[in-house]
Amino acid sequence: MESFTTHTGIVATLDRSNVDTDQIIPKQFLKSILRVGYGPSAFFDWRYDREGNPLPDFELNSPRFQGRSILVTGNNFGCGSSREHAVWALLQDGYRAVIAPFKMRNDERIPGFADIFKSNAVKNGLLTIELSETAVSRIVSLVADVDKLQATIDLPGQRITIHAAEPVAFSFDIDGASKDRLINGLDDIAVSLKYEIDIRRFEEQYDLFLSPQA
Amino acid sequence: MGKTLFEKIWKTHAVKEFTDGSTMLYIDRHLVHEVTSPQAFEGLRIAGRKVRRPDLTFATMDHNVPTTADRMTIEDPISRAQVEALEKNTIEFDVPLFGLGHPRQGIVHVIGPELGLTLPGLTMVCGDSHTSTHGAFGALAFGIGTSEVEHVLVTQTLVQSKPKTCRVEFTGRPGPGVFSKDMILKLIGTIGTAGATGYVLEYGGQAIRSLSMEARMSVCNMSIEAGARAGMIAPDDRTFEYIASGQRPYAPRNRQLDRAIAYWKILPSDADARFDRVITIDTNGLAPQVTWGTNPGMVIDIDMPVPGGEQAGGYSRTDAEKALDYMGLTPGTRMTDVAVDVVFIGSCTNSRIEDLRLAADILKGRRKADHVDLLVVPGSHEVREQAIAEGLDKIFEAAGAQWRFAGCSMCLAMNPDQLRPEQRCASTSNRNFEGRQGRGGRTHLVSPQMAAAAAVAGKFVDIRKWQV
Numbered sequence: 001m002e003s004f005t006t007h008t009g010i011v012a013t014l015d016r017s018n019v020d021t022d023q024i025i026p027k028q029f030l031k032s033i034l035r036v037g038y039g040p041s042a043f044f045d046w047r048y049d050r051e052g053n054p055l056p057d058f059e060l061n062s063p064r065f066q067g068r069s070i071l072v073t074g075n076n077f078g079c080g081s082s083r084e085h086a087v088w089a090l091l092q093d094g095y096r097a098v099i100a101p102f103k104m105r106n107d108e109r110i111p112g113f114a115d116i117f118k119s120n121a122v123k124n125g126l127l128t129i130e131l132s133e134t135a136v137s138r139i140v141s142l143v144a145d146v147d148k149l150q151a152t153i154d155l156p157g158q159r160i161t162i163h164a165a166e167p168v169a170f171s172f173d174i175d176g177a178s179k180d181r182l183i184n185g186l187d188d189i190a191v192s193l194k195y196e197i198d199i200r201r202f203e204e205q206y207d208l209f210l211s212p213q214a
Numbered sequence: 215m216g217k218t219l220f221e222k223i224w225k226t227h228a229v230k231e232f233t234d235g236s237t238m239l240y241i242d243r244h245l246v247h248e249v250t251s252p253q254a255f256e257g258l259r260i261a262g263r264k265v266r267r268p269d270l271t272f273a274t275m276d277h278n279v280p281t282t283a284d285r286m287t288i289e290d291p292i293s294r295a296q297v298e299a300l301e302k303n304t305i306e307f308d309v310p311l312f313g314l315g316h317p318r319q320g321i322v323h324v325i326g327p328e329l330g331l332t333l334p335g336l337t338m339v340c341g342d343s344h345t346s347t348h349g350a351f352g353a354l355a356f357g358i359g360t361s362e363v364e365h366v367l368v369t370q371t372l373v374q375s376k377p378k379t380c381r382v383e384f385t386g387r388p389g390p391g392v393f394s395k396d397m398i399l400k401l402i403g404t405i406g407t408a409g410a411t412g413y414v415l416e417y418g419g420q421a422i423r424s425l426s427m428e429a430r431m432s433v434c435n436m437s438i439e440a441g442a443r444a445g446m447i448a449p450d451d452r453t454f455e456y457i458a459s460g461q462r463p464y465a466p467r468n469r470q471l472d473r474a475i476a477y478w479k480i481l482p483s484d485a486d487a488r489f490d491r492v493i494t495i496d497t498n499g500l501a502p503q504v505t506w507g508t509n510p511g512m513v514i515d516i517d518m519p520v521p522g523g524e525q526a527g528g529y530s531r532t533d534a535e536k537a538l539d540y541m542g543l544t545p546g547t548r549m550t551d552v553a554v555d556v557v558f559i560g561s562c563t564n565s566r567i568e569d570l571r572l573a574a575d576i577l578k579g580r581r582k583a584d585h586v587d588l589l590v591v592p593g594s595h596e597v598r599e600q601a602i603a604e605g606l607d608k609i610f611e612a613a614g615a616q617w618r619f620a621g622c623s624m625c626l627a628m629n630p631d632q633l634r635p636e637q638r639c640a641s642t643s644n645r646n647f648e649g650r651q652g653r654g655g656r657t658h659l660v661s662p663q664m665a666a667a668a669a670v671a672g673k674f675v676d677i678r679k680w681q682v
Contacts, residue, residue, distance in 0.1 A: 016536065017530065018509050020509065022645070023649070026649055027627060027628045027650075028628070030249050030277075031249075031290070031292040031293050033256070033295060033299045045648065045649045045653055079441065079509070082250070083359075084250070084253075085360075105409070108491075111411045115412065116357055119358075120362075123361040123362070124361070188365055188373070189261075189263075189365050189368050192238065192371060192373060193369065195229070198230045198238070199229055199238075199240075202229040202240055206240065209474060210466065210474060210477075211269075212269065212331060213467065
């Protein structure tokens with residue numbers, strides 16, 4: 001897995017909440033048995049017309065965002081299906097990070113990203129950053145003013161700087177385990193196999209009366 | 215202090231706890247299907263690794279498979295290659311497969327319980343978000359991505375951060391024509407599609423206790439649509455009866471079963487267990503639910519008008535407008551005035567024998583409207599056989615339905631069962647996302663009886679006013 005320390009790239013905005021993984025990569029592309037080849041199909045139904053031509057009205061097709069690698073979007077990004085193909089498609093379409101706002105509803109904190117998507121992202125080196133709604137609105141308005149606006153993400157420093165005429169910086173939270181995994185580009189299976197002896201010990205003392213019978 | 219059902223299962227499956235707060239959990243059952251597994255098996259091959267516990271790993275084919283009588287010949291070469299890859303992988307890695315044509319083949323979340331693989335107190339995973347279904351038995355069951363599928367294949371464990379717990383209390387008693395599908399849709403409408411992100415839900419209360427196992431599965435199935443990691447229901451006598459009945463080759467029997475039941479009885483949350491959050495939904499007077507928008511949280515009572523910008527609770531004006539535009543609906547329209555083109559009865563949410571019986575109660579002696587295509591897709595070959603034994607197939611066929619073979623079918627439309635652009639569908643499935651049932655297709659989620667009635671009337675109806 002590719003590691004993530006710092007990244008500078010163009011910011012693109014997709015002003016929608018609850019973007020589900022069916023939109024990120026529709027079902028017909030899930031028939032592949034490969035891990036590659038998904039990039040051009042990201043956001044397929046929004047991105048292309050029925051003849052396969054790019055739809056000019058779709059935000060991410062705008063020349064203003066050409067070469068983008070940081071996506072700023074709405075709350076609950078990546079909800080729905082567990083398909084890891086959604087993360088593969090975003091990475092292969094050139095995105096290295098996605099930023100979404102958490103929001104408060106009746107004193108409950110609604111996370112910016114759906115659970116399984118977030119877990120899949122970290123395993124593939126796609127950084128997910130949660131910011132407040134105010135911070136995300138600020139970034140969206142900065143991006144609206146300048147074509148191909150760049151930002152720098154500093155993961156060790158947990159900071160994102162928007163390179164507007166006057167640079168604006170935001171700090172972000174990330175759990176230690178995800179941060180460590182992303183910075184070091186760790187292979188989860190290799191890490192877990194270091195605890196093979198613990199797994200074996202667990203299996204030896206585990207009461208197997210609920211094992212499959214047949 | 216007492217423990218919750220979730221905490222008890224978590225604790226008994228903790229292989230190792232790490233300083234960053236994550237836990238390595240042992241996995242009792244790993245269910246596998248053709249779509250999210252090929253890259254994981256390929257990873258094993260590249261690294262020269264084996265499946266650690268093929269005896270705890272079970273595979274089926276469901277997403278891609280055609281549901282027509284000629285289903286054994288998959289015409290789409292890419293779908294066929296994926297199905298063949300699963301055949302090849304299960305042979306190479308010695309994993310049991312309930313493949314196309316096998317008498318126990320079916321949707322992974324329908325056959326798990328049927329085979330006796332799904333049991334209280336277990337940890338279960340599958341590369342599929344609707345794995346939460348199995349929580350109906352008091353198992354901790356959740357969906358994972360392909361990297362995690364590979365991790366479980368190799369280590370039989372998963373490293374997880376501990377979710378928070380939320381008790382969802384369904385009080386009261388739903389009236390006639392209101393089902394467990396309506397209960398779960400009401401919850402999702404109340405808290406939103408991310409309202410339970412980071413939580414494991416435990417459903418309880420009188421309205422849950424009185425549900426059949428099939429109906430409980432429909433509730434737990436859609437936990438993910440509220441963003442929850444998993445949904446669970448404490449096991450009780452109804453759970454034990456289900457496990458002890460029927461042909462469930464992998465379930466414990468005789469003395470093993472007695473011992474298991476004694477253990478399962480100590481699993482329910484203790485009276486003094488504390489949940490991080492409690493939500494109460496009153497089912498007294500609950501109306502049949504129908505979705506109006508493009509996610510399962512965009513849902514209203516059947517007798518309510520389609521909401522407009524400001525009344526679309528919890529959604530921004532832009533999101534509500536985009537949803538209505540996609541759905542071809544205008545605010546103020548009565549849902550009972552909305553015509554449907556297609557009715558789909560099936561999916562891991564509502565394709566079990568009880569769902570088919572409920573649909574048949576409506577369709578018996580009636581016929582679908584001429585302009586409606588009605589598709590009835592059993593969740594498993596076993597459900598199909600049972601339905602035939604009860605004569606339900608005759609009722610469906612007499613009503614003008616297409617009576618199919620088992621598979622995911624039009625729930626996600628990976629096989630040839632798809633909506634055409636702008637076709638409107640009353641569907642018993644779980645997701646009304648844009649394009650979910652076919653590009654441009656418009657999905658409204660409802661219960662099986664609501665779907666069957668819509669097929670007859672050619673439009674949505676309030677099933678409570680229907681003469682059964």
